[in-house]
Amino acid sequence: MRLDWEIAKRGWRRYSAYPWATVAGIFTNTSFGFLQAYVLLAVYRHRTDVGGFDAADAVTYVWLAQSMIMTVYIFSWWELAWRIRDGSIATDLLRPLNPQRYWLAHDLGRAPYHFLLRGVPPFALGALVFELHWPTPLDAAAFFLSLALAVVVSFGFRFIYNAVAFWLLDFRGVVTLATTMVIFFSGMAVPLRFMPAALRDVCYALPFGSVIQTPADVWLGKRDGLALLGVLALQAFWAVALLGIGRVVLRRATRRVVVQGG
Amino acid sequence: MVDAVFVWRRLVGAQIRSQLQYRTSFALDALGTFWISFIDFLVVLVIFRNVPRLASWNVHEVALLYALSSVSFAVTDMVIGHLDQFPQKVRDGNFDILLVRPRGTLLQLVASDFTLRRVARVLQGAIVLVYALSSLTIHWTVPRVLVLAVSLPSAAVIFSSIWVVGACLAFWTTDGGEFTNAFTYGGTAMAQYPFDIYATWLRRLLGFVIPLAFVCYFPALYVLGKADPLGLPRFLDFCSPAVAAASAIVAAAVWRFAVRHYRSAGG
Numbered sequence: 001m002r003l004d005w006e007i008a009k010r011g012w013r014r015y016s017a018y019p020w021a022t023v024a025g026i027f028t029n030t031s032f033g034f035l036q037a038y039v040l041l042a043v044y045r046h047r048t049d050v051g052g053f054d055a056a057d058a059v060t061y062v063w064l065a066q067s068m069i070m071t072v073y074i075f076s077w078w079e080l081a082w083r084i085r086d087g088s089i090a091t092d093l094l095r096p097l098n099p100q101r102y103w104l105a106h107d108l109g110r111a112p113y114h115f116l117l118r119g120v121p122p123f124a125l126g127a128l129v130f131e132l133h134w135p136t137p138l139d140a141a142a143f144f145l146s147l148a149l150a151v152v153v154s155f156g157f158r159f160i161y162n163a164v165a166f167w168l169l170d171f172r173g174v175v176t177l178a179t180t181m182v183i184f185f186s187g188m189a190v191p192l193r194f195m196p197a198a199l200r201d202v203c204y205a206l207p208f209g210s211v212i213q214t215p216a217d218v219w220l221g222k223r224d225g226l227a228l229l230g231v232l233a234l235q236a237f238w239a240v241a242l243l244g245i246g247r248v249v250l251r252r253a254t255r256r257v258v259v260q261g262g
Numbered sequence: 263m264v265d266a267v268f269v270w271r272r273l274v275g276a277q278i279r280s281q282l283q284y285r286t287s288f289a290l291d292a293l294g295t296f297w298i299s300f301i302d303f304l305v306v307l308v309i310f311r312n313v314p315r316l317a318s319w320n321v322h323e324v325a326l327l328y329a330l331s332s333v334s335f336a337v338t339d340m341v342i343g344h345l346d347q348f349p350q351k352v353r354d355g356n357f358d359i360l361l362v363r364p365r366g367t368l369l370q371l372v373a374s375d376f377t378l379r380r381v382a383r384v385l386q387g388a389i390v391l392v393y394a395l396s397s398l399t400i401h402w403t404v405p406r407v408l409v410l411a412v413s414l415p416s417a418a419v420i421f422s423s424i425w426v427v428g429a430c431l432a433f434w435t436t437d438g439g440e441f442t443n444a445f446t447y448g449g450t451a452m453a454q455y456p457f458d459i460y461a462t463w464l465r466r467l468l469g470f471v472i473p474l475a476f477v478c479y480f481p482a483l484y485v486l487g488k489a490d491p492l493g494l495p496r497f498l499d500f501c502s503p504a505v506a507a508a509s510a511i512v513a514a515a516v517w518r519f520a521v522r523h524y525r526s527a528g529g
Contacts, residue, residue: 024440031444034464035452039309039316042459046313170287173294180298190305194312 003097004105011109022117025070029122033066037130040191051193051200057220060133061191063126064216070118071111071147072154072211074188076179079103080162081171093254100246104155111151139221142228146215149235153210156242157182163246166253187213207238266369273373281378288379296382299336302454303328303390318491319456325394326486328454330478332387334417335450336380338425344375345425349432349439358526368426368517398486406485409500413481416506417453420477423509424449430520445472453477458491465492476505 016022037059044055053061069075080103083089092099126132135143161178165171183189185208192200192213203209214231217223223231281288306328310321319327348371351357360370400406428442449472457465457479469475476498483490484499 018437020435021437021440024438024444028440028444028448031448032451034460035448035455038460038464039455042316042455043309043313045317046315050312170290173290176294176298180301184301184304189301190308194308196311 004101004108007102007105008109011106012113015110015113016117025118026121026125029066029069029118030125033063033122033126034129036062036066037126043194051191051195052222053191053193053220056131056133057222058191059126059130060220061216063123063130063132064219065188065191065212066126067115067119067123068147068150068212068215069188070114072150073107073110073114073158074154074179074182074186074211076175077158078162078175080159081165081175084162084165085169085171098247098250100159100243100250103159104152104243107151107155111148115147133220135219135221139218142223142232143215143219146218146232146235149232149239150211150215152239153207153235153242154182156239156246157207157211159246160242160249163249163253166249182208182211185209186211187216191216205234207242210235210238266366269365269369270373274376277376278378281376291379292382295379296386299332299383299386302332302451303386306454317456317458318488322394322397323482323486323488324454324456325390326398327456327478327482329387329391329394330413330417330482331450331453333384333391334414334477335421335446335453336383336387337414338418338421340377340380340384342372342422342425343377343380345371345429346439346442348429349436352432352524353436355526357524361521361524367521368514400485401487406487409481409502410485413478413502416481416502417477419506420473420502420509421446421449423506423513424472426513427516430516433520433524449474449477453479456491473505473509476502 040058040062041055043050044058048054050058080089080099083092089099092102095102123132157178161174162171164174168174185203185206187193187203187209192203192209195203204213210231214223214235218228218231303325306321306324309316310324314320316324348357351371357367360367363370424445425442428445431438431441452460452468453474457468457475460468465475480499481502482488484496490496490498
């Protein structure tokens with residue numbers, strides 16, 4: 001536990017080393033927030049409700065999604081894949097620490113940094129311009145739990161597609177494809193509630209819905225009582241399942257793969 | 263100028279030959295890029311599942327905006343998208359190499375790479391363009407054909423200018439690359455939607471400061487024969503080439519200014 005804490009602190013520090021990158025990132029998230037907010041608001045010129053979202057819900061959703069994008073780290077994460085490719089993974093495997101546990105602890109140190117410095121500012125800027133929905137204390141508490149689970153689900157998925165590098169030398173295509181799937185099926189590109197019912201239900205059931213749409217639904221108070229427990233349980237299920245799959249993949253890989261020399 | 267084109271063709275030709283050496287990798291990459299670029303358009307379709315019109319624009323009209331923005335952006339991305347890696351060149355001191363060679367720095371930088379696999383994205387935009395043009399009933403006249411034909415290269419020049427100005431940021435800060443993304447990738451995304459959905463302050467910014475409104479909004483209004491929902495003067499419909507030329511001049515000036523103030527980190 002003490003070890004995990006130390007690794008997590010390094011995860012935090014690594015990302016806090018580039019302050020200008022943080023400022024630039026906030027600027028980019030805010031720009032995309034404005035774009036998506038105005039596109040969705042144009043929809044509400046003709047509608048009052050889309051899939052249970054009113055205009056304020058939809059705009060709040062946009063800013064929540066832009067704020068969560070770095071916390072759950074939806075974009076390409078290559079670190080493990082590169083270590084496999086250049087052979088550093090061999091050193092990692094010699095250590096008395098499972099690489100999955102190492103990177104999970106690292107990611108859980110990174111996430112709070114990104115939440116505070118990349119998540120809060122775009123949301124605050126959005127709140128200056130638009131009327132946003134604020135949660136009840138209970139929903140707010142549930143949101144943080146849901147967001148933490150979302151980070152683990154996202155990490156579990158990222159770990160698996162990175163491990164593909166054990167088998168494929170040219171893993172770039174796989175990583176890009178996986179990232180694109182998350183962006184679309186998580187509700188990052190457009191809220192799942194705007195999608196056709198069948199597609200929406202599939203996305204909610206798959207791990208993707210747990211990454212962006214579910215925490216946002218919780219913030220917006222769309223999940224109460226048993227439904228709230230249900231979505232949190234689903235997130236927890238995917239977190240455990242993906243970590244489990246990742247562990248199996250890693251074990252298989254280390255048993256039969258010849259590491260690139262280096 | 264003739265010399266510049268010659269140098270560019272020689273260097274880029276070598277790049278393309280080298281990228282085609284690994285045929286399977288290239289084909290897989292291009293195929294991936296092709297499908298992935300449909301995601302943006304899927305978003306447009308999902309949105310139009312919920313409404314018949316976005317402001318006064320139907321799905322075919324927005325598809326035209328989308329296609330014009332995508333094709334011109336994808337061409338730009340293929341030709342100069344590697345400027346995204348420029349901050350790295352400044353940081354590790356490799357930019358200095360360009361300074362001692364007897365050609366312009368911007369020319370050398372642009373000619374240093376060419377991402378051929380992004381041709382798949384151009385193709386994706388072109389398919390949407392064909393779809394949009396075939397599903398719209400456009401009353402074709404010679405001026406309309408001309409405006410449409412000229413709008414694509416103009417838009418590419420506008421995007422390129424934005425990219426070059428963005429790359430100049432690297433001379434002052436090497437970890438601010440994402441600022442540029444907001445204007446390049448963010449720019450094409452904004453141009454894919456009708457401008458009348460944006461708030462006034464954003465429209466002013468995009469119309470006059472970063473001239474994204476001239477990428478496809480004004481030319482599309484003219485080609486479609488639509489009244490401007492914002493009631494702006496109609497001569498703006500024909501201004502894209504002039505705006506493109508002005509952007510290029512500004513970008514070149516900013517680049518020259520930045521290079522003159524460049525101090526090497528020592529590499």
